[in-house]
Amino acid sequence: MTTLLYGRPPVVFDPPGDATQTSPLIPDSAALEAQDPGSADTVMTYAPPGVLERRYVLALALRALKVGGRLDVMAPKDKGGSRLGKELKAFGVEVAETAKAHHRRCIVFKPETAEGLDAAIDAAIAAGGPQFVPGLEAWSQPGIFAWDRIDAGSALLAEHLPPMKGEGVDLGCGYGALSIVALRSPAVTKLKLVDLDRRAIRAARENVTDERAKVWWSDARTLEAKGDKDFVVSNPPFHDGGAEDRRLGQAFIRKAAELLKKGGVAWVVANRHLPYEAELNAAFKRVRLVAEAGGYKLFEAVK
Numbered sequence: 001m002t003t004l005l006y007g008r009p010p011v012v013f014d015p016p017g018d019a020t021q022t023s024p025l026i027p028d029s030a031a032l033e034a035q036d037p038g039s040a041d042t043v044m045t046y047a048p049p050g051v052l053e054r055r056y057v058l059a060l061a062l063r064a065l066k067v068g069g070r071l072d073v074m075a076p077k078d079k080g081g082s083r084l085g086k087e088l089k090a091f092g093v094e095v096a097e098t099a100k101a102h103h104r105r106c107i108v109f110k111p112e113t114a115e116g117l118d119a120a121i122d123a124a125i126a127a128g129g130p131q132f133v134p135g136l137e138a139w140s141q142p143g144i145f146a147w148d149r150i151d152a153g154s155a156l157l158a159e160h161l162p163p164m165k166g167e168g169v170d171l172g173c174g175y176g177a178l179s180i181v182a183l184r185s186p187a188v189t190k191l192k193l194v195d196l197d198r199r200a201i202r203a204a205r206e207n208v209t210d211e212r213a214k215v216w217w218s219d220a221r222t223l224e225a226k227g228d229k230d231f232v233v234s235n236p237p238f239h240d241g242g243a244e245d246r247r248l249g250q251a252f253i254r255k256a257a258e259l260l261k262k263g264g265v266a267w268v269v270a271n272r273h274l275p276y277e278a279e280l281n282a283a284f285k286r287v288r289l290v291a292e293a294g295g296y297k298l299f300e301a302v303k
């Protein structure tokens, strides 16, 4: 019996304890992309919020299922849940839909044949898969942070970053935008790129081929830190408002300080409304507000 799980559904949906996790946001999980077509009995999916990303995951889940296999997918109503039923029907399958705990839940049994199913699966996989983004001139994928544009905060950091030297870390590297800038300095000897998102890691490996760079799929919060790095660049993850997300950014700042040697420097950009000053002042010897623009502030912090 092959049971796959994508993401972490709330406990009210009774997620299977013995399933194979396939979320790209959980380091060391399996890849839904790598599952043999027609091999899974059940797939439970906590659907992601982005449309292309969600349709991609639904398509991969439908492809992985055997005929008669069960897709059980849910999402918060205001984060794609209200569109789930329609999106699944667009694959040509029958959908049973219910509402629970501010979520919509859809159940699909994979049919033996359905008009257009294979073509719809292929189209959604192509639209949501890894791709070279013209204009960005980089490999990326829907679901990666700011996947098809340069984030304004990252642009502010890139604009002000002086040439770095020695060994550094790009904490939360995404598809590699800040690493590409940091590596322009010939005085950089090594750069470690770290991100929680496997899709970002895959893209960063395509985009940053410089042999000084190493790309790691890992949670920054549990990254081993020896206090031997010369610099860190980071645009820490955030989401509007939530206390949990502030803690994530604050953890990034503490990790940046742990990674650095005395005199090492962190370049950190953040949304203006995020309260990072106290964390920066506590972890670093000297903190300088370098620039403030477009709703972002950029700090240079010396350990």
Ligand SMILES: C[S@@+](CC[C@H](N)C(=O)[O-])C[C@H]1O[C@@H](n2cnc3c(N)ncnc32)[C@H](O)[C@@H]1O
Pocket: 144, 145, 146, 151, 154, 171, 172, 173, 174, 175, 176, 177, 178, 194, 195, 196, 197, 200, 218, 219, 220, 221, 234, 235, 236, 237, 238, 248
């Ligand atoms: C604001 S984005 C910046 C991305 C990239 N540096 C850029 O400039 O485009 C923050 C990044 O942190 C990653 N991230 C979120 N939580 C993380 C964690 N616990 N450990 C490592 N990376 C994480 C996200 O996947 C995202 O790529």
